[in-house]
Amino acid sequence: MKILLFGQTGQVAQEVQRRAGDAVLEVLGRDVADFTDPIACAAHVAKTDADAIINAVAYTAVDRAEEDEAAAMCVNADTPGAIAQAAAARGIPMVHISSDYVFDGAGQVPFAPNHPTAPLGAYGRTKLAGEAAVRAAGGVHAILRTSWVVSAHGSNFVRTMLRLRAERDALNIVADQIGGPTPAAGIADACLAIAGQLIVAPTKAGTYHFSGAPDVSWADFAREIFAQAGLPCTITDIPSSAYPTPAQRPMNSRLDCSAAMATFGIPRPDWRDGLADILTDLGAS
Numbered sequence: 001m002k003i004l005l006f007g008q009t010g011q012v013a014q015e016v017q018r019r020a021g022d023a024v025l026e027v028l029g030r031d032v033a034d035f036t037d038p039i040a041c042a043a044h045v046a047k048t049d050a051d052a053i054i055n056a057v058a059y060t061a062v063d064r065a066e067e068d069e070a071a072a073m074c075v076n077a078d079t080p081g082a083i084a085q086a087a088a089a090r091g092i093p094m095v096h097i098s099s100d101y102v103f104d105g106a107g108q109v110p111f112a113p114n115h116p117t118a119p120l121g122a123y124g125r126t127k128l129a130g131e132a133a134v135r136a137a138g139g140v141h142a143i144l145r146t147s148w149v150v151s152a153h154g155s156n157f158v159r160t161m162l163r164l165r166a167e168r169d170a171l172n173i174v175a176d177q178i179g180g181p182t183p184a185a186g187i188a189d190a191c192l193a194i195a196g197q198l199i200v201a202p203t204k205a206g207t208y209h210f211s212g213a214p215d216v217s218w219a220d221f222a223r224e225i226f227a228q229a230g231l232p233c234t235i236t237d238i239p240s241s242a243y244p245t246p247a248q249r250p251m252n253s254r255l256d257c258s259a260a261m262a263t264f265g266i267p268r269p270d271w272r273d274g275l276a277d278i279l280t281d282l283g284a285s
Helices: 010-021 040-047 069-090 122-135 155-167 184-200 219-227 257-263 269-283
Strands: 003-004 022-026 051-055 096-101 141-147 170-174 206-209 234-238
Touching: 003 010, 003 040, 010 022, 010 184, 040 069, 051 069, 051 184, 069 096, 069 122, 096 122, 096 184, 122 141, 141 184, 155 170, 155 219, 155 269, 170 219, 184 257, 184 269, 206 257, 219 234, 219 269
Parallel strands: 003 022, 003 051, 051 096, 096 141, 141 206, 170 234
Antiparallel strands: none
């Protein structure tokens, strides 16, 4: 299996490269595939000999997107749509990563893939538009919504907590947002498995959810980070209202991942195990 991977340095893209196994990767970083240029990115699909595509590129600066929605829309919607159109024309299946931010975060029940979408801000709107563009292309695709991505690379909650703990031994952390932390390694494994299955079973195309288990608050996630890292830290639970941000965060980021398990045999990963691996990579445990 040969995979055309859009993305090189992001959290998921790095893990796809680490975990590709026997798969052959054609990796397109930003120096080769400029995601602000949909036509140029589609041209890479037109000339590839890959069996499947994984799009691991996204504009993920949630707060900045509130002031720069046009740029986020290009990266998260226009370019994935152009790639999907080129893939459909070639008959190449595509795996596209999306987000829990397409939902409004209401209630306490996990969101199913077919639940009505209602994004709260610019980032969610652009990710939802990207989903629509991929579907509209008409090709074989899997949209994989995930949440709270963490790894030993890039900007994420685990690295932020360790940085803040180095500065002080007491932190106030939001406790009323609940979701599933998802190791990027698990997402990479899921994308590779889905891509392989779409090649031989295109009827499995659709929209799926994939997030770590068990669901937890940011505050309790922080407690587990420090416990595994062996770093004493006093965590005080605070409401979201005490930590205002330019973009509103979903209160409920729980995702119903049963369809991914039923269709692809992909279970929810235990994020506590993934956290242990991340801390080992960081040399923090």
